[in-house]
Amino acid sequence: MMSPTEKERLLIDAFATVTSTLVRDHDFVELLQTLVEITKDITDATDVGLLLVDGTGHLEVVTSTRENGDLIETMERGAHSGPCQQSFRTGEIVADSDIAASPPEWAEFRDAALALGLRAVVSIPMRYRTSIIGVLVHLSRPDRRVPRE
Structure with missing residues (x-):
């Protein structure tokens, strides 16, 4: 687990990276990839993904x-x-520290996540003004904590 000073340094580096990506001829997908990598480093999640709403x-x-x-x-x-769907639909953060005990309607997700050794999930809605445009999802294995900060 990172110390607050290490997280602060990562966050400063993250803003510098994002800023440099935006200033030069930026590639939108590269920017999003940078954001998920930084989020993974800062939160100590096993994996992080970004889902956006399509047309x-x-x-x-x-x-x-x-x-x-x-x-x-x-x-x-x-x-x-x-x-992810629940977070997108409600606009609320959805956190589950025990995927194995998740609601029955999550059965497909639960089975797939457990098969990959994932045990915890946090899904955060992404907003643009008043619209929810997607979610940022953190997935963790048992040896990792659920990101809450």
Whole structure:
């Protein structure tokens, strides 16, 4: 676990990285990838993903810290009936420190997450003005804490 000073240093570096990405001819996907990598480092999550709403109103995985097909599929299941969808629909942070005991409607997400050894999830709605445009999802294994800061 990182000390507050280490987290502060990472956060300062993160803002510098994001700023430099925005100033030069920025690549939007590169910027989003940078954000998930920084979020993973700061929160100590096992994996972090970013899902944005598409033109039909469905959440789609845009980027994650691992380009693993099984991980992407797990996040997509969470987007359809799981913590990501719940967070997107309600506009609230959804945190579950024991995926194994998650609600029955999360069954597809729960089974996929547990198969990957993931045990905890935090899904945070992303807003643009008054609209929710997506979610940032943190996934953790048992040896990692659920990010709350």
